[in-house]
Amino acid sequence: AQSVTQPDIHITVSEGASLELRCNYSYGATPYLFWYVQSPGQGLQLLLKYFSGDTLVQGIKGFEAEFKRSQSSFNLRKPSVHWSDAAEYFCAVGAGGNQFYFGTGTSLTVIP
């Protein structure tokens, strides 16, 4: 069965520090992978997506993610976090037929 796991419920980082949010997926075929960000009171906004090709994908707001098939992972990274990055982050896998599976989210707190 398809599933997405985000092991970290909550992460706190200092402003300017690097960030890595973990995502593991379970899917039988080649996955379509996404990261979304949700700011308080807002809907989810697409940060980046992986469909095929280069396994390191660049997204908006300075985020990148690396697809590692051998580890079934799609971790999100940012070299230097800004206070405005504080939000909820969701990893998702597209399973075809307009069916998407979301992780339970990682809440990011940024301290000055």
Place this chain on the structure above:
Amino acid sequence: DTAVSQTPKYLVTQMGNDKSIKCEQNLGHDTMYWYKQDSKKFLKIMFSYNNKELIINETVPNRFSPKSPDKAHLNLHINSLELGDSAVYFCASSQKGNSPLHFGNGTRLTVT
């Protein structure tokens, strides 16, 4: 211009009432969705329509009834509201297949 807009943003009502949430997208997408986000931020698909045709109908009480008058609109009607229906409801749209979802800003429903 707002891509996916849903109204109202907040909805407070009493148990047993009937309420509707409206959603419109101006992206020309073929597929629209309703997701429910609970208090723990978990996102659960409820319904999906492709070109006015229901394609995903998850295990949702039949008190919830979606209606799509055209491919740009997907409304959600809820009968006999219960306390457990309190959540944030997100409308989203996408092109076919695994194209990324575009979300509205959500409707926070509170049932008292």
